[in-house]
Amino acid sequence: MNVLMIDSPPLFVAGVADVLWKRDNNWHVWAAQHPEDIYRLRDSLPPGTLAAVTIEWDDHAAQVGWPKVLRDALGAVPWLFVVRTLCRQAIADALLTGAAGIVERHASADEFADALGRVAAGAIYVPASYGIGAQAERPHGQAGDERSFERLTPRQREVLRLLAEGKSNKQICRVLNVAEGTIKNHLYALFRQIGVSNRTEAALWLARHVAADASRAQSASFVDVHG
Known part of the structure; x- marks a missing residue:
């Protein structure tokens, strides 16, 4: 490599x-x-x-x-x-x-x-x-719930991923072809859902979720191959 x-x-x-x-x-x-x-x-x-x-x-x-x-x-x-x-x-x-x-x-x-x-x-x-995957680093409440991501709507997931890429509200609007007010509503809802208060915390939350998923997938693959 x-x-x-x-x-x-x-x-x-x-x-x-x-x-x-x-x-x-x-x-x-x-x-x-x-x-x-x-x-x-x-x-x-x-x-x-x-x-x-x-x-x-x-x-x-x-x-x-x-x-x-x-x-x-x-x-x-x-x-x-x-x-x-x-x-x-x-x-x-x-x-x-x-x-x-x-x-x-x-x-x-x-x-x-x-x-x-x-x-x-x-x-x-x-x-x-x-704190990737560590309970002690997660805020009390929904941010520590591994099912929070699954409870987001498909559009909220799209908004969260675009936010984590560093896109502004206006850029997200252009990508999804929706009004800026709609994006703000999605952000408010998904912030409440995952238990964060700003864009930086949301990006970190998504990083934890992706890292945890990758770890679980790698473990499952190891079990399938070696189990």
């Missing part, structure tokens, strides 16, 4: 490459510092062989516009934000930008490898200490 690491110091790239190779010698790590590096790597690898990307996320990376570069060059290949300081706002910003996960720069080698493996497998990764 090929992993691309953007803007990471060479020593850090070498360390990650060593850890991944020791886990599975089919892992290969590439490095990039500039957008043109992405296109050169894309053209040099067989299609579909790049499994995940990490980005050292800071103000400079935001100015470069790496998310847009990655979407244009690599399509649906998932990326993982690497940050120096992790907090709930950083998690929300990462998810709303389109990242498949976020990990701290000083995370252990095993945690870093686990994060990469999870996003490469199609899951959303947030460090366990921030």
Whole structure:
């Protein structure tokens, strides 16, 4: 599996490459510092062989516009934000930008490898200490109810997914071809349903739901194959 690491110091790239190779010698790590590096790597690898990307996320990376570069060059290949300081706002910003996960720069080698493996497998990764699937981190009430998502209407689910992509109310209106007042009503209803009070909390809630579903699906697949 090929992993691309953007803007990471060479020593850090070498360390990650060593850890991944020791886990599975089919892992290969590439490095990039500039957008043109992405296109050169894309053209040099067989299609579909790049499994995940990490980005050292800071103000400079935001100015470069790496998310847009990655979407244009690599399509649906998932990326993982690497940050120096992790907090709930950083998690929300990462998810709303389109990242498949976020990990701290000083995370252990095993945690870093686990994060990469999870996003490469199609899951959303947030460090366990921030409550993905943990009852202690869920607000009391409906937000902790695993059936809350299923109780949303199909339109509310669409609105929630578009919101989590970072779209504004007006952009959601254009996508769904409805009035802005209708979107506001949907947001009010779904916020009450899942037990959150704003857009950031809603995006985090959806990330928890997707991560939990992915974990259950992977467990079920393991049982089907090995049971």
